[in-house]
Amino acid sequence: MATREVTRSPAVEDYCKAIFTLESRAEEPVATNRLAERLALTPGSVSAMLKRLGEVGLIEHHPYRGVRLTADGRAVALEVIRHHRLLELFLAESLQMPWDRVHAEAEVLEHVISEELEQLIAAQLGDPTIDPHGDPIPSAELELNELETLALELLREGDSGLFVRVSDSDPEMLRYLSERGIAPGDRLDVRERQPFGGPLLVAFGEGEDRREHAIGGRLAGAMRVQLDREPAQTGSASLPPTASLPGSAA
Amino acid sequence: MATREVTRSPAVEDYCKAIFTLESRAEEPVATNRLAERLALTPGSVSAMLKRLGEVGLIEHHPYRGVRLTADGRAVALEVIRHHRLLELFLAESLQMPWDRVHAEAEVLEHVISEELEQLIAAQLGDPTIDPHGDPIPSAELELNELETLALELLREGDSGLFVRVSDSDPEMLRYLSERGIAPGDRLDVRERQPFGGPLLVAFGEGEDRREHAIGGRLAGAMRVQLDREPAQTGSASLPPTASLPGSAA
DNA sequence: ACGAAAATCTTGGCGTGCCATAATATTTGT
DNA sequence: ACAAATATTATGGCACGCCAAGATTTTCGT
DSSP states (O other), X not given: OTTXXXXXXXXXXXXXXXXXXXXXXXXXXXXXXXXXXXHTOOHHHHHHHHHHHHHTTSEEEETTTEEEEOHHHHHHHHHHHHXXXXXXXXXXXXXXXXXXXXXXXXXXXXXXXXXXXXXXXXXXXXXXXXXXXXXXXXXXXXXXXXXXXXXXXXXXXXXXXXXXXXXXXXXHHHHHHHHTTOOTTOEEEEEEEOSTTOOEEEEESOGGXXXXXXEOHHHHHHEEEEESSOOOOTTOTTSOSOOOSSXXXX | OTTTTTSOOHHHHHHHHHHHHHHHHSSSOBXXXXXXXXXXXXXXXXXXXXXXXXXXXSEEEOTTSOEEEOHHHHHHHHHHHHHHHHHHHHHHHHHOOOTTTXXXXXXXXXXXXXXXXXXXXXXXXXSOSBOTTSOBOOOTTOOOOOOOOEEGGGOOTTOEEEEEEEOSSOHHHHHHHHHTTOOTTOEEEEEEEOSTTOOEEEEESOGXXXXXXXXXXHHHHHXXXXXXXXXXXXXXXXXXSOOOSSOOXX
16 A cells, blocks of 8 residues: 555556556456557566566456456556546647547646646536547546447447447547547447448438448447447347457546 | 657756756856756766766766756757746646646646647647746747846845746745735835845735735745846945846746 | 467566766865 | 865666566367
8 A cells, every 4th residue: 555656657557547448348357468469568568567566456466367457456547547538628628639639648648647637627627527539537536437338330230329439549530530520429320231341331410410421440340339229138149240348448 | 969859858858947047047057066956866866867968969068067058958948948837827827726836737747748739728828928927938939038137135125126926936935925915917116125134025016905015035035026227237235145137947 | 188389478688767875086275 | 285075987776668588378180
């Protein structure tokens, strides 16, 4: 407990954040290599850091078997995620920073803003609960309200729902979407599903500005939808592979 | 030139900033020990860093004789000072952060905001030229418009002028002043000067809310005044010691 | 189902940035 | 000219990255 405050660097926070998101998208311990990929580091470096994080009590590390966050580690992750998402919203809302650039800026600032600044920003924004990409913002008490969402690519013809979020970390995708006037909060329905892993034809919006777009590839995997019907049972047939549920955190 | 971008860390920026301000308050090269004091580091550490800064061309280091910033080094310093002061103003103005806390926050943020964020903040504030402590903000082209000011403690009875600024780095002083409703921009005149290094009795403001305060000690040294009369000749008698002109940068 | 190759993970050695302390060198004041 | 003040140069430590070598687990062919 006492060692905690000393051992808190951008690097440490990034590890916690990464472990948190990987942990929540698959219910198993997080593997060293997954972490190395996500952080763009070598497995060797990650392994060394995991040892340290284990020693200071942020994770439980069972060598060769992966890691899990402890309650302390989860708190670190959630704090940083809260910072990140508040900052994204703040930059977009209060400073008109373009949607596709807030992520990179928040990625740095999240590690250095004080508690006090965090509160001032939250207050200024009216204690928001979702950021401009549709990601939920943990509360000041670090409660995170994850919605059940599906990747767009998992929808079937005729499905409709709410486009709730998209990964914030790919500026290309974000620019692409905003150029086409697509944003979280839009209603959507799937008109057609091309075979052979092809794109989906999806109608966005309602009434006047209803428009169709063909969406496929990685984009269809990154866009998350809150379905009108109950989500399909796990294991049900006729759904494409590469599933996952909660998805994309910071 | 090419090595520059690589060699740019918070530490490096802090050194440049510190050298800049020490350099501008005395026209001589900056001594290692002055720098060590200001940065709260040991002379040994500073000496090592100065060697590096010399090698990458940010300073000219003549061993045992002190350092001066090169044009590149000055640019680094001014950029960081611009960040710092814009941030102070932004935090105070747009987020209502109390006057005495903006400094500490800006001290960290100044090293991590992007050019783009700097511009957005400057734009939002209407390209301001002075920060909430009365310090001038370097322009985007890094021109710095230093006013000629005197420490309040150097004024004589009957002198009047504009209270233009105060060091931003001492939260105690800032809190003290703001509790008494004294802020940069106030007119002031010296009613009485107590002997033996005692306080000055100074009237602040005009008309209605004109009030007298006794000000002495370090506070009288930190408050800078733009005098109505021409500043006293250097070397003139009857002025107290501990002089200095430009003073307090970041 | 068993052993070897493949995949995965950890360890060890090394480099950089940046700080500290202690020993050494240089300048300065009288 | 010599002590005191001031700077510099080891030397060492910590955080955090890399690579290469060694350990462990998983996968697979037979």
